[in-house]
Amino acid sequence: MFKLYQLHKSLGISVLLLSIIRLLWRFSTKQPVAAPGSKLEQRMAKTAHISLYILAFLTPLLGWALVSASPYNIPTLIFGVVEWPHISFFAALDNKEAAETILSKIHEIAAFTLLFLALLHMGAALRHHFVLKDNIVSRMIPFLNRNNKSDP
Numbered sequence: 308m309f310k311l312y313q314l315h316k317s318l319g320i321s322v323l324l325l326s327i328i329r330l331l332w333r334f335s336t337k338q339p340v341a342a343p344g345s346k347l348e349q350r351m352a353k354t355a356h357i358s359l360y361i362l363a364f365l366t367p368l369l370g371w372a373l374v375s376a377s378p379y380n381i382p383t384l385i386f387g388v389v390e391w392p393h394i395s396f397f398a399a400l401d402n403k404e405a406a407e408t409i410l411s412k413i414h415e416i417a418a419f420t421l422l423f424l425a426l427l428h429m430g431a432a433l434r435h436h437f438v439l440k441d442n443i444v445s446r447m448i449p450f451l452n453r454n455n456k457s458d459p
């Protein structure tokens with residue numbers, strides 16, 4: 308169980324670091340044209356994408372905060388190699404037990420909301436590929452490229 312939690316924390320911190328790289332990449336490159344669709348569909352896609360970004364940051368940050376607040380002070384070893392520091396603000400709290408309980412609950416809610424949105428998002432990708440038959444998914448995967456009209 309201890310090893311599983313260390314793996315969970317290592318993968319979670321990796322999500323956080325990769326999300327930072329992804330966001331920097333996004334704002335430093337030209338974005339492809341949005342998928343064609345009604346105003347409502349465009350708005351729903353935008354909301355889902357922004358929420359996915361927010362939760363991809365928030366969920367691991369809450370995990371990091373909760374291990375920092377833990378009264379047991381268990382170290383986080385990234386893939387058994389690098390020791391990840393605790394956030395000093397949470398480590399210095401007076402009532403660490405209460406903080407850990409609350410953060411653990413919010414971490415759980417964030418994680419399940421992220422999972423729900425990711426599944427919804429994958430469903431939308433499947434709809435684009437198999438129902439609408441456009442190139443929104445295939446333009447992310449070069450060997451699948453359909454090269455149809457909506458290609459940027």
Ligand code: HEM
Nearest residue numbers: 315316319320322366367368370371374383411415418419
């Ligand atoms: C995208 C990243 C992450 C996801 C999706 C995620 C998801 C989850 C889920 C589903 C649980 C079980 C909640 C429950 O039912 O009790 C959990 C628990 C936990 N996570 Fe994460 N997690 C992430 C990142 C992290 C990180 C970065 C850390 C620490 C550095 C962490 C530390 C923990 C700990 C210590 C628990 C046990 C909490 C408790 O119930 O006492 N997680 N996480």
Ligand code: HEM
Nearest residue numbers: 333339341342356357359360363425428429432443444447
């Ligand atoms: C099988 C899994 C997945 C597929 C097939 C998929 C597919 C796609 C596609 C086709 C796009 C639109 C790209 C475009 O406009 O050209 C997209 C965007 C996006 N996906 Fe996924 N996705 C998957 C999993 C995920 C997961 C797990 C997350 C988050 C945790 C995620 C987060 C995002 C975000 C945030 C965007 C918006 C990107 C931007 O505009 O900056 N995706 N995805």
